[in-house]
Amino acid sequence: MKELINKNENKILLVVLDGLGGLPVNGKTELETANTPNLDELAGKSELGLTIAVDYGITPGSGPGHLALFGYNPLKVIIGRGVLEALGLGLTLDEDTLAIRGNFATYRDGKIISRRAGRISSEENKRLCAKLNNAIKTIHDCQIEFYPGIEHRFVILIRGEDLQEEIMETDPQKDGLPPYLPEALSLKSKKTSEILKILIEKGAEVLEDEEEANYFLLRGYSKLPKVENFCEKYQLKSLAIAAYPMYKGIASLIGMETVNRSFNSWQEEIAELKNNYQNYEFFYLHFKEIDTAGEDGNFEKKVFLIEKFDSLLPEILKLNFSVIAIASDHSTPALLKSHSWHPSPFLLYSKFSRSCGKIKFCEKSCQKGSLGIFKAKKVMNLLLAYSQRLKKYGA
């Protein structure tokens, strides 16, 4: 693949409308219901298809869904739960960082009586993490950091050499049982196990006087997966524009540059795209809220947000990208209130499309589209090809 790449000046935009695909309610999906004149006009000049991120019937999480769109095999590049949680909080990890999901819990007489410490508030969580950070800064040669999340969830980062993932999770998975110890599950994990045992002991001392959150459980030990750098793999100077930390995190994990600011609206993200247009060759532009509406089961809001994106599309088109893809990491039908296994609508605009005149952009037109149903992992091939970056294979 690398050998076929031909550098040029053509600019590529990959828009990810998170959770775009849906299911019919009263006979029509969210996309079918939405009034989208701009998307429909673009669809008429584009190749359409449906993407499968992992496999038939498999519902992708955001990690696997995005990795596939970026050309990685989501069954091979695994983002551990600790790392994902850390990325979601916007934390910076390097190859020597072990990320762990922590749960505050209530411990009495050798047993966990509440695995969520009665679902303490996020405010309480902040206070507890500050207290822990204050008391525990290092163990042996490792730096220890606590980051509050939502309710009882927090993240621990351990920075140091030779840290390993193969450690027993301590969560007993049921209230009323004793917690496990973070035992080493491989010979090389012994050092990490020792550090974690000390961490739990010290943590319990620090939290001793707390009524509910007097203990914590550890899960999802993970380090950054080793992945080929996206920019080198495709020889594309690349920028990620995303409002939510997790998506920035995934982009940064594969070596994309990310924009280090917060966005309060989709318009601000598009403005950022404009500002950076001259300086990069590939842009990943992520819009989150359509997925959230789907997760909330809010069909109308999902329709509204699709229409909102449609109204902003002309701004994006003005920028004159050679290739624009509008894709999704997974479907999130309001009917299911969750991610789903249904293939995701995909549109690829370029002047080299086998286009078909004006057409409604929706699941059905994509299904009948010129690209058919295909693996999301092939999207990068297409973006390179349509931007004329791929030489002929063989003579």
Place this chain on the structure above:
Amino acid sequence: MKELINKNENKILLVVLDGLGGLPVNGKTELETANTPNLDELAGKSELGLTIAVDYGITPGSGPGHLALFGYNPLKVIIGRGVLEALGLGLTLDEDTLAIRGNFATYRDGKIISRRAGRISSEENKRLCAKLNNAIKTIHDCQIEFYPGIEHRFVILIRGEDLQEEIMETDPQKDGLPPYLPEALSLKSKKTSEILKILIEKGAEVLEDEEEANYFLLRGYSKLPKVENFCEKYQLKSLAIAAYPMYKGIASLIGMETVNRSFNSWQEEIAELKNNYQNYEFFYLHFKEIDTAGEDGNFEKKVFLIEKFDSLLPEILKLNFSVIAIASDHSTPALLKSHSWHPSPFLLYSKFSRSCGKIKFCEKSCQKGSLGIFKAKKVMNLLLAYSQRLKKYGA
């Protein structure tokens, strides 16, 4: 995959209309010709597609066709010819059984002058097998059993320890040549080879006075393939309802329970489905005769049988399955009078379908359907997903 499975109460039905797909005669296929209001209405609420059991252009036998639908790779799980023949006769094999296809033959002066003993009648065959069973009951520590088939074909089961498949077939493949001896093709097959040499010798003695069938040839030595148990793999309590022994045999080979009775009509099979509805989670319901009509080149009868199934479909729908798939192990176009390589129509009904209103259920609508053309091996993924038995992959 196993890690993603989420148990629930939703019931799944996989109907296999054997040999359903066809080819046009006077412009229309069997399915296109048939009047199928019930299937058409269901198709309008379903996902449609075409399945490929083995590969593009490959015509599947019933074994590979079914294994693929059940989620096995038909290129890896091989059902040997002897085993398939034995399953077709409804015989019970265990892991210590070696199954062999026998042909009665005519032997003169060291040569096989008729490899089919002049195609003796099935009646003659029964008499000969009885005679052999009477005379040869064991060889060394192995039990020997002869089972008559059609015309000159029969099955030998050898039950005993350490029997092996790697044995030379004795059929010279051409009349006028001497038979081969069942030589061991591997070191560990020596014991089996010895037993088979004795078997041929004793057999020839028993048949000495027969005019035509005075010898037999041995082919297709095989034992049950080692396969992962279907019910464990998918965590589904499963029942197979099939009238023909071979299909019961394939289902039982992968660990499904089967109904131990004979069925005289499709109605009886559907009644059995009703009776067992409460007790299982997954049902495989097989209807054979559509394939037989195709094999006979009887286009009209195939149409008639498709219409007959259509008229019975409402009975099945009353049962309120969460997911119903109507599938086929392979196409059997009347035009070809045989199985064919053409992809098979596939319908998947659930309330989570991207449905499309009333549509004729046929090869063309399936080809344009939301599932596209896909590997039959993915069918089980879909059945699990649509019955909401699969958790999200990754976060």
